[in-house]
Amino acid sequence: MKKWSGLLLIAAVVAGLIVLNQTVLDLSPERIRNWILSFGLLAPILYVMLYTFRPFILFPASVLSLAGGLAFGPLYGTLLTMTGATAGAILAFMFAKKAGAKRVEAKLGKRGEKLQHQLEHNGFFIVLLLRLVPLFNFDLISYAAGASKIRLLPFALATLIGIIPGTFAYTFLGFSTGSDSAETIVLAVTIFAVIFIIPMLFRKKIKSYLQGRAQENESP
Template sequence: MTTDLLSTALGLGVLGAACLAFTEKILPAPPSHVLLLFLGMARAPDLAALGALLAVTTSASTAGCLFWYALGCRLGPSRAEALVGRFGRYIFLRHETYLRFSAAYRRNHIRASLMAQFVPAVRNYLPIAAGALRLPALPFALATLLGAMLWNAGFLLAGYAMRDSAHDLPTVAFRIMAVVLALEVVFLIGLRSRWRRAGPARSWNSQA
């Protein structure tokens, strides 16, 4: 069924790519690594098509983040934190990570919105915290747009570069994903080290 839906969406051209990018923000299956690499390989015959893919996937990714931002606005800080605390482990979003980035939003919401786009799971669901904190919508959207554009561009370009490769594409894609995941792990370790020096994360309730 997943294959059929993917084939149907891809048959719609850039509109289908936008739908896939939006859906990935709501439920990251397949992960953006796989989706964007595949789009770059299979749906970008030239640079003009690659630019169109970048535009629509970036816009759709930002729209998905704004969906979670709106949900956070509706929930408010306490209910949003409770929701992540209860269900975060099912989407690989640790409660402590959520609290840390929430605190980063309070210090510099533009930088935090940008950085969040480069962290697995966080990039999909942390906009809930931005909405719950009632961060200004326009700066949040612009920073998210920039982060999503950089993230999407990297994978689309990698896929585009491999479109005519004589190598086995699934193997090459797997190697690129492995490298990116390793870099993400290093990034997360660096963040946790910095957070450990800053002290334990606190919930909104304890800060009130």
């Protein structure tokens, strides 16, 4: 009974956050940009803090990244977004460590268990690969890594390096939506397509590789 009550409470909170975002707050990148910039010199700090705690408020990282590009431009926005995203990943990682591996494993499901097993044997490389090619949800990787035996430094470093291309693509795309230059918009869309489409072409090969590595690690 307690188990079902907890699940119902979590479902209610998630549903409430989704409804609040879609019907009341209407948190578009433009509105987020305007709100963040209203804090003046504190705007960059506020943005990084929002991104750091984003994994716990169920807010889409893509929307926040686009807002960062609109607010701070492609270069400064990329640096701030990388800082916040890495800090958020570390926070989720540490939360999983504190929560206990068994409890986190139960929440992650079968996909999370397989991912966790791979992380324990090829931590840095697997995290780097999955940050570059989004086979799994960004936050799922962080929580699964925290439940595994990978150390914080390799995880954080792999995350920081791996998110560079995608972060720049999103922030530059966000910046371009506020630009009057057709060339800028076309360039941003092209960069976004190249960075996200090309890695997806190797999705099956990467999955096969990860499965092969998992089988090798499971064999005596």
